[in-house]
Amino acid sequence: MTAFLGFINDNWLNLLALLWFLLCFKGYMAYARKRSYDTPCLASLLHMYRHEWMLRMLTREVRIADTTAIANLERGVSFFASTTMLILAGLMTILGSTQKAIDVVADLPFVFPATRAEWELKVLVLIVLFIYAFFKFTWSLRQYGFVSIMIGGAPLPTEEVSEEQANAHAGRIAKMTSMAANNFNIGLRSYYFAIAVLGWFINPWLFMLLTAGVVFILYRREFKSSTLKTLKMSQSRF
Numbered sequence: 281m282t283a284f285l286g287f288i289n290d291n292w293l294n295l296l297a298l299l300w301f302l303l304c305f306k307g308y309m310a311y312a313r314k315r316s317y318d319t320p321c322l323a324s325l326l327h328m329y330r331h332e333w334m335l336r337m338l339t340r341e342v343r344i345a346d347t348t349a350i351a352n353l354e355r356g357v358s359f360f361a362s363t364t365m366l367i368l369a370g371l372m373t374i375l376g377s378t379q380k381a382i383d384v385v386a387d388l389p390f391v392f393p394a395t396r397a398e399w400e401l402k403v404l405v406l407i408v409l410f411i412y413a414f415f416k417f418t419w420s421l422r423q424y425g426f427v428s429i430m431i432g433g434a435p436l437p438t439e440e441v442s443e444e445q446a447n448a449h450a451g452r453i454a455k456m457t458s459m460a461a462n463n464f465n466i467g468l469r470s471y472y473f474a475i476a477v478l479g480w481f482i483n484p485w486l487f488m489l490l491t492a493g494v495v496f497i498l499y500r501r502e503f504k505s506s507t508l509k510t511l512k513m514s515q516s517r518f
Contacts, residue, residue, distance in 0.1 A: 294398060297484035298405070304491045305473050309466065312502060322502045323465070325511045327458045334450035334457075339437055346431055350457075354424045357464050361417035364410050364467075371407050375400060391482050402480050409477065413470035416463045423460035430456060469498060 316323040337346045430453045435441045441449070472494045480487035501507070 293484045294401075294480075297480060297487045300488045301405075301473070301476070301491050304495050308495050308498060309469070312498075315503070319503065320508070320512060322505075322508055322511070323458070323462060325508065326461065327454060329511070330457045330461075331450055331454040334434075334453045335446065337431065337453075338434055338441075338446050338450060341436055341438070343431055343434075347428055350424055350428050350431070353460075354421060357417055357421045357424065357460075357467075360464075360467060360471075361414060361421060364414040364417060368407060368410050368414070371403055371410065375403055399481070402477070405480075406474055406477050409470050409474050413467040413474075416467035416470070420460045420463035420467065423456060423463065427453060427457050427460060472498060 312321070312323070315321060333346075337343060340346070434449055434453065435445070473491065476487060476490035476494045479490040
């Protein structure tokens with residue numbers, strides 16, 4: 281018990297910074313998901329556009345343009361998945377040269393002294409964050425593949441399905457497309473928060489400040505951005 285209290289006393293600032301990071305990371309994810317159901321945001325408006333897209337797709341006999349659009353989205357996700365693997369390889373390399381990295385950062389102003397164990401813990405946090413992003417990107421990639429299959433299996437205009445059936449088909453495909461996009465978005469958010477973690481290598485206070493800054497930037501972009509206002513110009517159609 282004494283050893284545990286001593287550990288807390290020696291590392292309270294780093295523990296506070298890590299707790300603040302986890303609170304912001306998980307808290308914003310939960311907040312954004314909940315607000316998307318009752319507040320206009322990028323996720324909710326784009327889902328409406330995807331549903332409209334799929335309704336129009338059902339009226340086309342030739343759907344090459346639709347599958348090409350999905351393929352373009354897949355390429356973007358694939359790029360980030362590949363980049364994440366390269367970043368993970370670089371982080372594993374840093375773990376093997378910890379002391380050199382500590383010496384380099386130590387020359388920067390306002391650097392908070394860190395032991396080898398603390399430095400490795402910070403690198404491990406980054407590794408976990410990018411592994412999480414990798415799983416989100418690859419799952420998004422698979423879901424876009426499912427969308428391609430669903431488009432291929434969608435009824436043709438000549439089948440003369442009812443309006444109710446057409447809406448059901450369009451809704452399912454749009455939902456799968458939105459799920460893929462949301463997983464991609466979560467992977468991108470992980471990249472943003474990883475930038476905040478870099479501040480931890482310099483100073484825990486900077487780490488907490490950058491984490492709060494990332495939350496503010498994400499909120500502004502998803503709920504208050506000019507992009508959102510542009511999308512809302514056509515909201516009356518929905």
